[in-house]
Amino acid sequence: MQALQKTEAGQGLHLNDVPMPEPGAGEVLVRVHSTGVCGTDLHIDAWTASYHFLAAALPVTVGHEFSGTVVAQGEGADSLPVGQLVAVRPSVTCGRCDRCRAGDFDACTTRCGIGVMRDGGFAEYVAVPLRNCVAIPQGVDPEVAALAEPLTVSYEAVRTGGVAPGDRVLVLGPGNIGQGVALFARAAGAARVVVAGHGDAARLDVLRSMGFDEVLDLEGKNIDETLDAYAKSALFDVVIEATGAAAVLAPAMRVLKTHGVLVIAGIHAAPVPIDLTALVRRHQQLRGSYRAPERCWGEVVAFMQAHQEQLRRMITHRMPLDRAADGFALARARQASKVLVQP
Numbered sequence: 001m002q003a004l005q006k007t008e009a010g011q012g013l014h015l016n017d018v019p020m021p022e023p024g025a026g027e028v029l030v031r032v033h034s035t036g037v038c039g040t041d042l043h044i045d046a047w048t049a050s051y052h053f054l055a056a057a058l059p060v061t062v063g064h065e066f067s068g069t070v071v072a073q074g075e076g077a078d079s080l081p082v083g084q085l086v087a088v089r090p091s092v093t094c095g096r097c098d099r100c101r102a103g104d105f106d107a108c109t110t111r112c113g114i115g116v117m118r119d120g121g122f123a124e125y126v127a128v129p130l131r132n133c134v135a136i137p138q139g140v141d142p143e144v145a146a147l148a149e150p151l152t153v154s155y156e157a158v159r160t161g162g163v164a165p166g167d168r169v170l171v172l173g174p175g176n177i178g179q180g181v182a183l184f185a186r187a188a189g190a191a192r193v194v195v196a197g198h199g200d201a202a203r204l205d206v207l208r209s210m211g212f213d214e215v216l217d218l219e220g221k222n223i224d225e226t227l228d229a230y231a232k233s234a235l236f237d238v239v240i241e242a243t244g245a246a247a248v249l250a251p252a253m254r255v256l257k258t259h260g261v262l263v264i265a266g267i268h269a270a271p272v273p274i275d276l277t278a279l280v281r282r283h284q285q286l287r288g289s290y291r292a293p294e295r296c297w298g299e300v301v302a303f304m305q306a307h308q309e310q311l312r313r314m315i316t317h318r319m320p321l322d323r324a325a326d327g328f329a330l331a332r333a334r335q336a337s338k339v340l341v342q343p
Contacts, residue, residue, distance in 0.1 A: 001017070001018060001019075001020050001123060001124040001125055002015055002016070002017060002018070002123065002124060002321055002322070002343070003015070003016055003018045003061040003119070003122060003123035003124075004016075004061065004062055004063065004122035004123070004321065004324050004341075005018070005059050005060060005061050005062065006044055006045075006054060006058055006059065006060055006062055007058060007059040008058060008059075009047065009052070009055045009058065010047055011045070011046055011047050012045065012047075013044075013045050013062065013324075013325070013328075015321070015322060015324065016059075018061070018123070020125060021119065021125055021126060021127040022072075022074075022127065023072055023073065023074035023077065023127045024074050024075075024127065025074050025075040025076055025077070026074060026075070026076050026077050026129055026130055026131070027074040027077055027127050027128060027129055027130060028070045028072065028073050028074065028077050028080060028127070028128060028130050028133060029070070029071050029072035029073075029074075029125055029126075029127050030066075030068035030069065030070060030071065030086065030088065030125065030126050030127075030128055030133070031068050031069050031071045031124070031125055032066055032067075032068040032121050032123060032124060032125065032126060032343050033066075033067050033068045033069065033085075033142040033143075033145075033146070033342065034066060034067050034068075034142055034143050034145075034146035034318075034340040034341070034342050035063040035065060035066035035120075035121035035122050035146060035340065035341045035342075035343075036065035036066070036146050036147065036149075036150065036176070036338055036339070036340055036341075037324075037327050037328055037331045037336075037338070037339040037340075037341065038064065038065050038150065038176075039175065039244070039267070039331075040064065040115075040116070040267075041062055041063065041064075041115075041122075041328065042328065042331060042332055043267075044062055044116070045062075045328060048269060049269065050267065050269055054116060054117065056117075057116070057117045057118065060115075060116070060117065060118065060119060060120075061115070061119040061120050061121075061122055061123050061126070062115050062116070062120050062122050063115045063120035063121035063122035063123070063341070064088075064090035064113060064114050064115030064116060064120050064121065064149060065090075065121070065146055065147070065148075065149040065150055066087070066088055066115075066120070066121030066126075066146055066149075067085065067086065067087050067088075067136065067142045067143075067145035067146040067148070068085070068086065068088075068121070068126070068142075069083060069084065069085055069086070069142075070082055070083065070084045070086060070133070071083075071125070073130075074127075074130075076130075077130040079130065080130060080133055080135060084133075084135055084136075085135075085136040085140070085142055085145060086133040086134055086135055086136060086145075087133075087134045087136055087145045087146070087148035087149065087297075087301070088114060088121070088126075088128050088132050088133055088134070088149075089132045089133075089134060089149070089294065089297060090113050090114040090115055090116070090120070090132070090149060091108075091111050091112075091113060091114075091132075091291055092111060092112050092113070092114060092118065092128075092129055092132060093105045093108035093111050093131075094108055094109075094110045094111065096110075097109045097110055105294060106293045106294060114126075114128060114132070122321065122324060122341055122343075123321075123343065124321070124343040134148065134297050134298075134301060136148075136301065137301070137305055139305070140301075140304060140305055140308065141308060141312065143312065143315055143318075143340060144304055144308050144311050144312055144315075145304070146340060147176070147180075147304070147311055147314060147315070147338065148297065148300060148301065148304065150176045150177055150180060150338075151180045151300045151303070151304065151311075152291070152292035152296055152297055152300050153177055153180070153265065153289075153290075153291065153292060154176075154177050154178075154179075154180025154181045154183070154184055155180070155184050155292055155296055155299065155300050155303075156289050156290070156291065156292035156293070156296060157177070157181050157184075157240050157242070157263050157265040157289040158181055158184040158185050158188060158240070159292075159296070160263050160287050160288075160289040161238040161240055161261050161263040161287065161289075162238070162261060163184075163185050163188040163189075163190055163237075163238050164188065164189065164237075165188070165189030165190075165191075166189065166190075166191045167185075167188075167189070167190045167191065167192075167237040167238055168190070168191060168192040168194075168234055168235070168236045168237050168238075169185045169190045169192065169193050169194070169236060169237065169238045169239075169240065170194050170195075170196070170227070170230070170231075170236040170238070170239045170240070170252065170255065170256075171185070171193065171194065171195040171196070171239075171240050171242065172196050172239065172240070172241045172242060172243050172248045172252060173196075173197065173241065173242035173243035173244075173245075173266060174195050174196070174197035174200045174203040174204050174206075174207055174215065175200075175203055175242065175337075176314055176337065176338050177242040177265060178195060178197075178203075178240075178242040178243075179195075179203070179206060179207060179210070179314055179337070180314075181240050181242060181265070182195050182207060182210075182212055183210065183307070183310065183311075184303075185238075185240075186212075187303070192214065193212060193214065194214040194215075194216070194230050194236075195207050195212055195214070195215045195216075196215075196216050196217075196218055196226075196227070197215075197216075197217055197218065198217065198218045198219050198243075198245075199217065199219040199334060200217060200219075200334055201217060202316065202334065202335055202336060202337060203334065203337050204216075204217060206313055206314060206316065206337045209313045210310050210313055210314075211310075214230070216230070223247070223248065223251045224251050224254065227251050227252075227254075227255045228254075228255065230255070231255040234257075235255055235256060235257035235258075235260065236255055236256055236257060236260060237257060237260055237261070238256075238260065238261045238262075238263065239252045239253075239255070239256050239260070239261075239262045239263070240262075240263040240265060240289075241262065241263065241264050241265060241266050242265045242266050243266045244266035244267050244268050244269070245266070246268060246270070246272040246273075249262075249264075249272060249274065250275065253274075253275065253278060253279065253284060256282075256284055257282075258282045258283055258284070259282075259283045259284070259285075260282075260284050260285070261284070261285045261287060262284060262285070262286050262287070263287050263288075263289050264286065264287070264288050264289065265288075265289045265290075274286070314337050314338045315337070315338045315340055316336045316337040316338060316339070317330055317336045317338075317339040317340070318339075318340045318341075318342055319339060319340070319341050319342070320341070320342060320343070321341055321342070321343040324341045327339035327340075327341055
């Protein structure tokens with residue numbers, strides 16, 4: 001079969017012919033339907049410094065946002081029937097560390113990532129642990145199911161921020177994580193959701209199509225003056241950053257109310273200076289948000305089932321596996337919202 005792989009410590013990915021995987025004990029074989037192109041994939045392609053730890057796993061098939069159908073079962077992995085549509089949690093826990101033995105899998109100390117440290121979803125088939133498969137209910141579009149992983153990240157950011165009914169929420173970054181944050185903030189009862197991007201016309205259009213009117217492109221504008229205009233009537237209760245751009249953090253804190261919460265969901269390539277004195281004097285809170293707890297996946301799947309039509313708008317491009325490079329280019333240029341690669 002074919003698979004999109006990182007084969008060497010340097011820039012670039014390669015479409016290779018590789019052996020068909022076989023499911024081991026506790027694993028199932030999944031025939032991939034759709035795999036989303038994510039910012040992580042772009043970083044792996046570019047070989048940015050924060051992803052050099054992959055060197056130990058090379059060659060590895062990338063792709064961690066995917067849905068597919070169970071087509072074979074390894075020993076002890078028959079609780080999901082052949083033909084079941086699944087989304088896959090990419091974080092594989094070891095089952096051996098102290099935390100796993102205590103049942104606290106979210107705190108596993110030696111986890112590894114599907115599509116990062118073990119073969120992932122930019123392929124025709126992939127073998128994955130049964131416990132990482134999340135059954136998708138009948139009637140849910142497999143394309144929408146492929147959004148499950150980024151949606152859990154968005155869900156966790158909103159949960160971490162404690163967004164409550166009536167809150168004013170600013171979302172920095174209109175990519176799929178930011179789009180999901182806007183949706184979950186609205187579902188949590190936020191009275192106002194403002195989403196800001198930079199050179200993100202295509203992604204802001206997707207947000208408008210999902211009913212978000214207060215979207216702004218900061219390209220060519222003074223970020224402080226622009227955000228001040230939106231915060232003039234009232235400062236924001238919660239700001240959720242999903243850009244990975246250090247330059248947005250100081251302006252974000254300036255439009256955050258006293259006792260407000262700033263959630264960092266973006267991955268930053270270098271340490272970021274923070275005005276801690278201002279944070280202390282205004283009693284602001286800084287919270288980090290990353291992967292969602294395993295228990296949240298069921299809640300996100302229920303949300304997907306109830307909001308398929310809105311979520312489908314996030315998907316703007318579909319590519320066969322042999323054109324994955326074109327999909328990566330669209331995502332890198334911000335000309336796409338979500339690109340799905342479909343083997």
